Amino acid sequence: MQKAPDLIICEHCDTVYRRRHLARGEVARCVNCGAVLERHQWLGIDAQFALIMAAAIVFVIANVSPIVTLGFSGMLADTTLWGAVIAMWNDGAQIVAALTALTLFFFPLVQITLFGWVLLFARRGERAPGFGMAMSTLVKVKPWSMIEVFMLGVLVAVVKAHTYFDVVPGAGVWAFGFLTLLITVFASHDPRNLWEQTKEVRR
Known part of the structure; x- marks a missing residue:
C-alpha cells in the first residue's frame, strides 16, 4: 500500500x-x-510540559500574593488581583471587574489547564480524552488572555502613583511578569503540531 x-x-x-x-x-x-x-517547533513535549507546570505554579502565586503595596503617612495598604476586582465591583464598575476576572484569571486558567491535560498524555505519544475539543478551545481562548496588557497598565499606574505614595511592587506583580514571559514563549509555539506527534488510543 x-x-x-x-x-x-x-x-x-x-x-x-x-x-x-x-x-x-x-x-x-x-x-x-x-x-x-x-x-x-523548538520545544519538545517534555519541555512544554515543564513550562506549563511552572506557569501553573506562578499563576497561583500571582493570584494570591499582593500586587502592590502603597504607603502614605506611615500607613500601608496592599491588594491582590481579586481584591482589586472586588473593589471595582463594589464601586459600580461591574463590567470592568468582570472583564478583568475573565482576561486575567479564567481564560489563562483554561489555557494552563487544557495545555497541561493534553501534554500529560502527549508525553506518552497519546491523545488525551477530549483532545479535539481541548485543542479547539485553546485556539479560541488564546486571544482573550491579556496578562501582558495588565502588566503594561500596572507599570503605568505604579509610575503615576509614585508621585503621591510610596509604592512597593508585591510578589504578585513579579509573578504576573514571569507568567507573561512564559505565555510569550508558548505563543511562539504552535500547539497544532501535537496532532502529528500523538495518536488516538482506544480505551
Missing part, C-alpha cells in the same frame, strides 16, 4: 501543501493568503 503524503492545509483558504522540515526559526506561510501554516 502506498503511504499517503504528509500534507498540511491552510485553515484560512484551504490550500493544500506538502509538509517539509523547517529549520530553526523558520516559518511556513501560505502563498495565497499569507497565513502561518507551521512554525519550527
Whole structure:
C-alpha cells in the first residue's frame, strides 16, 4: 500500500501543501493568503510540559500574593488581583471587574489547564480524552488572555502613583511578569503540531 503524503492545509483558504522540515526559526506561510501554516517547533513535549507546570505554579502565586503595596503617612495598604476586582465591583464598575476576572484569571486558567491535560498524555505519544475539543478551545481562548496588557497598565499606574505614595511592587506583580514571559514563549509555539506527534488510543 502506498503511504499517503504528509500534507498540511491552510485553515484560512484551504490550500493544500506538502509538509517539509523547517529549520530553526523558520516559518511556513501560505502563498495565497499569507497565513502561518507551521512554525519550527523548538520545544519538545517534555519541555512544554515543564513550562506549563511552572506557569501553573506562578499563576497561583500571582493570584494570591499582593500586587502592590502603597504607603502614605506611615500607613500601608496592599491588594491582590481579586481584591482589586472586588473593589471595582463594589464601586459600580461591574463590567470592568468582570472583564478583568475573565482576561486575567479564567481564560489563562483554561489555557494552563487544557495545555497541561493534553501534554500529560502527549508525553506518552497519546491523545488525551477530549483532545479535539481541548485543542479547539485553546485556539479560541488564546486571544482573550491579556496578562501582558495588565502588566503594561500596572507599570503605568505604579509610575503615576509614585508621585503621591510610596509604592512597593508585591510578589504578585513579579509573578504576573514571569507568567507573561512564559505565555510569550508558548505563543511562539504552535500547539497544532501535537496532532502529528500523538495518536488516538482506544480505551
